[in-house]
Amino acid sequence: MAPAxxxxxxxxxxxxxxxxxxxxxxxxxxxxxxxCYIGPCASLRADFGRITIEAGANIQDGCVVH
Structure with missing residues (x-):
């Protein structure tokens, strides 16, 4: 599991x-x-609102979601 x-x-x-x-x-x-698949070095930072990655989504290596 990734750091959370x-x-x-x-x-x-x-x-x-x-x-x-x-x-x-x-x-x-x-x-x-x-x-869902969350690849290596992806960063999902929900500090000012929720981030919802819906079923089956794919966040590739190195992506930043903010």
């Missing part, structure tokens, strides 16, 4: 069927749906 950090008491939530590479980073109010 709380921000303002919001903690990332990852569906048990998702793959999140251990070299990616999830921060704050992030929701990862079933069957």
């Amino acid at each position: 950090y709380a921000f303002d008491d919001c903690v990332p939530v990852v569906h048990e069927d998702a793959f999140v590479h251990p070299d990616s980073v999830l921060i704050g109010d992030v929701r990862i749906g079933a069957g």
Whole structure:
């Protein structure tokens, strides 16, 4: 599992069927749906609103979502 950090008491939530590479980073109010792929060095930082990655989505290596 990737490093997951709380921000303002919001903690990332990852569906048990998702793959999140251990070299990616999830921060704050992030929701990862079933069957998702989060590649290495991806950064999902939800410090000013929720990020929802819906079922089956694919976030490739090195992408930044903010």
